Amino acid sequence: MSVPFPPPVHSDCDRLAAADTGLRDAAANLDLDRGQFAWCRDHRAALLRFHRSPPSAWLGAHEHERHALRGTFCRARGIPILRRLTGGGASYRDAHQLNLTLTVALGADVTRPPLGPWPALLGRALQTALERLGVAAHFAPPHHLEIGGRTLGEVFIAVREGVLIAEAHLLRAIDAAGMLRVLRVPKEKLTPEGIRSARHRFAALDDPTLAAGAIQSAAHEAISGVLGLAPVAVAPAAWPAPTRAGTDADRGPPGDVGGNAPTRITHRPPADPAAAPAINRAEPHELEGFVKAGGGVLYGGLRPDPSGRTIESLVVHGDIQFHPHGLLRDLSAAMAGVRLDAALERLKTFLAHRPCELLGFTAADLERLLRLLLGRRVLQSRLGLSAAEAGRLMIHDPAGTTDAPALLARAQAMLVPYCAKPTWCKWRHRDGCPECGRCAVGEAYRLGRARGMQVITIRNFEHLETTLADLRDARVDTYLGMCCRHFFLKREYAFRAAGIPAVLIDITGANCYELQQEELAYAGRFAAQAELNLPVLRKVMAAVPACGPPIAARRAPRSTVPDGPTSKLQPEMTDRR
Structure with a gap:
């Protein structure tokens, strides 16, 4: 297997420690992910954790719930909604999926660690692991693992505070109905025919002779190989302690579930679904729109100030991946107070002077989104539309x-x-x-x-x-x-x-x-x-x-x-x- 680039792992890392923490509720797994990330950041280490969760909905780091999930259905059924540490689109997890979280401290001399090659590097490592077990899987860019053209799993990534975070899942069984009911824009339709069709779009590692332990061992060895680290197994009891969310870096896009949504949106499902806590939804931005890019959908919300001449706030979010992690928040701050007629030029200046890496979308897509939002204002004045009507x-x-x-x-x-x-x-x-x-x-x-x-x-x-x-x-x-x-x-x-x-x-x-x-x-x-x-x-x-x-x-x-x-x-x- 060819390695897309020499991985810039921190020189203090010489081994990849791995453990299987088993089946835990989704919120506990999220806390363990955060603890694992913090440990690698503070101790310049590399860790790989295998885990499973009961039915749960996971937003990408930069997504808005109302665009990605059927939130009402999730809350009615007691399905917790959480936010991953990585970007990309929303996903549905259940106990029949094998999930892994990889965190690796990157080299101290790497000021701008490349994001783009990581999905292929890790996806091909998992491909190699499965091939060694006799599974004819292959990595299909940008982030899918497939068997015969059918989706077996996905790989999502982020680089935060000098640490690579990668999250992947592999299907051991297929709950097509669960996926379609939880995700707002499903790939198939919720009818008996649609569910059967969806099952044919996915593949699963359902061979009873293929033990979960064998898959984990093969993945551990293959990932260690591409990172140039020694594979070491550790006991779950020795794993870093979980960490709760609580910093701005762990929050979703502004306006999602009451402003800055914390990583944990719903901590645990209530015993009585009817007792699910009410969600404090922020008022929608005055002008909203979206554009479809190659790697996902970019959503935007723009609110002019009372004078109608300058930007009070601009929010961009979507099922996208980019680096640095706080890019869109910094963009929002840079656009506040800018005159509407100077907004496009300000966006271009920001992107020209802010080193960044965009996966699956471009600066031109961001400009197209802003042009669309500004056009909403023109529509209002020329056609006599309200903000809601323009939307x-x-x-x-x-x-x-x-x-x-x-x-x-x-x-x-x-x-x-x-x-x-x-x-x-x-x-x-x-x-x-x-x-x-x-x-x-x-x-x-x-x-x-x-x-x-x-x-x-x-x-x-x-x-x-x-x-x-x-x-x-x-x-x-x-x-x-x-x-x-x-x-x-x-x-x-x-x-x-x-x-x-x-x-x-x-x-x-x-x-x-x-x-x-x-x-x-x-x-x-x-x-x-x-x-x-x-x-x-x-x-x-x-x-x-x-x-x-x-x-x-x-x-x-x-x-x-x-x-x-x-x-x-x-x-x-x-x-x-």
Whole structure:
């Protein structure tokens, strides 16, 4: 196995001590992680701990609970929510997973220890360990261990106070339903079919002849090898004492669970789930938005001061990894009091003069996020939107250079989700609308048709993909759409593949994600009704000028077959009965 770089381990480290502390409640494991980190920092040591936890939800170090987890479900079921010491996305742990925490004091002469090579170095070490046991695993960047393309585990890292912290987990069994219920943006859908599908996306070390002790020994030896240290086993009783959270360095992003969320968010599940402590949620930032980057999602919140001319606070968070650990907190401090019209330049100056390493996202992504947040302010003034209404808009701009009003001025089509039509409407699963006046969708059709826009009801996910392809072929500049932000985050690749800028309005009401019926929704069989935000839609449409003849009149159709690939772009034959 090739080593990506010579690991800059502290010269005082000559061995990697390891122990298995067994099954403990999640909060106790977090305290042991913190104690292990403090010991390595103070004694320039290297430690490796194997451990297990009952069902628990673990946020990444820089995540906000409301974007990552189904917190209400967790508290109702007594599932504790904790914050890892490392970055990356939220994860679900249970007693059938083997977790490991590695802490290594880094060289005193390393002023900026590289972060990027560590996931590959440790992931490949675990790959080697499993290969020695006859398991055909391999490391798949950026942080996955896989067997035959299915996820076996993940590796997350951080460097804090001169100590490398790595956390990894390996599945010994698969609780797909637990994962999907706890994580807010699951990879699959919570239906029997979706759960079965999720199980096929994961792999487990479920061979009964493969003992946990053998896996631990192989991992200990392989990790020691890449670090150049001697493997030494120690008794759990000799392990460093646990340490409770309590410093600013152990807190999550501002605004999460009552301001600066401590590492331990829920210490232990109450005996009675109904007695779970109330969560003191901070007031949301006035202007909010998000951008999808290669390595995760960046969320931002910007609150102007009462004058509306300067930044009172700026918060950035997400399922991301970077170094130094306090980078985003320092960014928030640097942006406070900056004039809005100077904010982008201040951000560029901060990043240019602050040495940092960003994994899976770039300075350009941060600039794109700030530009989006500043654009919310423009939307408020030009469209007469409140801060909450401006937050309902999602801007998909592949080039990242155009503001929402400019996009709306070029909008030529409108996409409406079928789930916003009433369940009793015969047009719910059909394109078109008679504008009977009994639902918000009819008003959307009326507003769009009045401006010469082609209005299309999206009937399922496959229909969305073909519709976007047809809009691209028709050389549509921009379109206006409606969908929930969960759908946009999960299926952002489909919007990106089309390459067409869009302004999307977040829908409300019965949401297939919150109702855990995504599979039905994607297939066009969702039975509940979502709601279009009609006040926002009316204000947005006021910025859309008449765009001339319908799209179908501006292009030669590729197909005239009913329900064929381009029938959606033909002039509507609307039944108004």
